[in-house]
Amino acid sequence: MNRSALRLILFLVTVTSLTACQLLKKPTAKTKSNRRAPVNRYAIKERYGINTVDSIAGSKTNETSLPSPEQKTLLINNLSALWQREIPFETFSGKAKMRYESRTDKQEFVAHIRIQRDKAIWINVTAAMGAINIARVLITPDSIFFLNYLQREAQKMPIADAVKLLPVPADFKVLQNLIIGNVLNKSGNVIDVTDYGGTWTLQVADDVMTEQMGYNKSDSTIQSLQMRTKDNVLQGMINFGKYELTNGRRFATDRTLNINNAGEPHNIDMNFNKAEFDQPVEFPFSIPPKFKLK
Numbered sequence: 001m002n003r004s005a006l007r008l009i010l011f012l013v014t015v016t017s018l019t020a021c022q023l024l025k026k027p028t029a030k031t032k033s034n035r036r037a038p039v040n041r042y043a044i045k046e047r048y049g050i051n052t053v054d055s056i057a058g059s060k061t062n063e064t065s066l067p068s069p070e071q072k073t074l075l076i077n078n079l080s081a082l083w084q085r086e087i088p089f090e091t092f093s094g095k096a097k098m099r100y101e102s103r104t105d106k107q108e109f110v111a112h113i114r115i116q117r118d119k120a121i122w123i124n125v126t127a128a129m130g131a132i133n134i135a136r137v138l139i140t141p142d143s144i145f146f147l148n149y150l151q152r153e154a155q156k157m158p159i160a161d162a163v164k165l166l167p168v169p170a171d172f173k174v175l176q177n178l179i180i181g182n183v184l185n186k187s188g189n190v191i192d193v194t195d196y197g198g199t200w201t202l203q204v205a206d207d208v209m210t211e212q213m214g215y216n217k218s219d220s221t222i223q224s225l226q227m228r229t230k231d232n233v234l235q236g237m238i239n240f241g242k243y244e245l246t247n248g249r250r251f252a253t254d255r256t257l258n259i260n261n262a263g264e265p266h267n268i269d270m271n272f273n274k275a276e277f278d279q280p281v282e283f284p285f286s287i288p289p290k291f292k293l294k
Contacts, residue, residue, distance in 0.1 A: 118176070155294045
């Protein structure tokens with residue numbers, strides 16, 4: 001993964017799932033061919049049906065009625081307000097069970113996550129019910145600090161150079177939004193809105209990507225975020241579920257992330273069994289004496 005268009009979702013997958021899996025995975029025999037699998041431009045569509053960003057525009061299959069121009073303008077205004085809305089917070093702490101799967105790997109682990117808004121994101125990854133420390137990451141708006149417990153290594157680098165460690169560029173603000181449950185990216189222009197039976201959808205696009213947000217009519221919570229690059233090489237979808245009232249905020253405790261990069265699928269389930277807002281948080285991060293600083 002070295003394309004920046006979907007770094008919004010891929011960064012979290014990389015920091016937690018791919019990092020953990022790379023450290024835990026067992027050696028496998030080399031294959032005879034290094035050829036990349038052909039791109040399946042409709043991979044997300046096949047998994048989730050017609051309501052996807054590469055098929056929704058112009059499709060009226062599931063609509064209950066066609067809105068008038070006036071109704072559509074009102075709907076755009078209402079959904080644009082939802083699109084810009086964010087969950088307010090100063091600090092966050094959570095614990096999530098993670099299940100990652102690709103064509104060649106499958107792992108389960110736990111991520112402890114703490115955030116001080118716009119200042120720091122701390123992630124500690126463990127396996128075997130907490131018995132094995134895998135990695136610890138401290139992310140600031142300009143730097144990444146990384147501890148690899150299994151190989152006893154430590155690394156620090158500017159976020160601009162994070163591609164040396166991670167297969168995708170890093171973005172602090174978008175990672176923060178992904179964890180909290182806000183819309184990832186708020187650039188682009190509205191190109192379509194749709195009123196389904198119990199769901200509103202809003203499509204936005206810029207020069208690189210088309211995104212679609214699905215909102216539950218009953219409480220205006222985000223149900224899904226879908227995106228694809230203009231060349232269809234990268235596609236992604238996040239489903240949000242099991243909303244709970246946490247310190248006065250509606251928080252989705254279940255997340256499913258599905259990424260398809262040039263035909264290569266990466267899927268992760270996140271299940272939060274702990275989430276708190278605006279409680280005191282600490283970010284313990286020290287390099288053990290026997291660790292090698294790279």
